[in-house]
Amino acid sequence: MTNTPTRIVLADDQDDIRSGFRLVLDSQPDMTVVGVAADGNGALELARRLRPDVVLADIRMPGIDGLELTRLLAGPGVAHPTRVIVVTTFDLDDYVHTALRNGAGGFLLKRSGPTLLIEGVRAAMAGDALISPQITVRLLSRLTTPPPPPLPSPLSPPPLPSPAAGPGADPLTHREQDIVRLVARGWTNSRIADELFISPGTVKTHIANVQTKLGTANRVGIAAWAWQTGLAVPEP
Secondary structure, three states: OOOOOEEEEEEOOOHHHHHHHHHHHHOOOOEEEEEEEOOHHHHHHHHHHHOOOEEEEOOOOOOOOHHHHHHHHHOOOOOOOOEEEEEEOOOOHHHHHHHHHOOOOEEEEHHHOHHHHHHHHHHHHOOOOEEOHHHHHHHHHHHHOOOOOOOOOOOOOOOOOOOOEOOOOOEOOHHHHHHHHHHHOOOOHHHHHHHHOOOHHHHHHHHHHHHHHHOOOOHHHHHHHHHHHOOOOOOO
């Protein structure tokens, strides 16, 4: 049984961006671009007619912008949601929060390069959400300065789990902790694999195990946990 390539629609108002993204994605044996649109209205029509696996959407486009397009295709209450990855020039926290609230399966900066674009599509197909490293580190590192802890009280809630253990009985292994630190820096599976001299498939397996132990839905949740518990540290 042959695997069907991931079917992608591109939405961006710049010709050179559409052409460049199409060249990158069509070069992958497991991906094919089935439609392109220069504005949000055209992208919505294409997505509803072609039913692609993934839509890559710029934010600032004529007509419907990328954030509203995301809500219409992937937001809460959509009967048959489509995976949407926002790919933009604009590195603004409000855009990131709105895109994720609206159901985006990733938020990538155009300057992040072709490798992250490809990984973003594959992550979305796997049910994960990939965010550009620059954004991940900026948003989550703020969790390293929490408010002062309350005075001890018999009614105080239990503290967050230590870096060595999730909320369940199984602690994270040393290898899993290494991977979690790099996930918290926004590194891709390929980069983590190169750093630790293991295969990307092994990295993916470790991440799946960590998600189970921590009870998180994706790598963004892993990164948030790492910053909250102090396991993550800023990249030197």
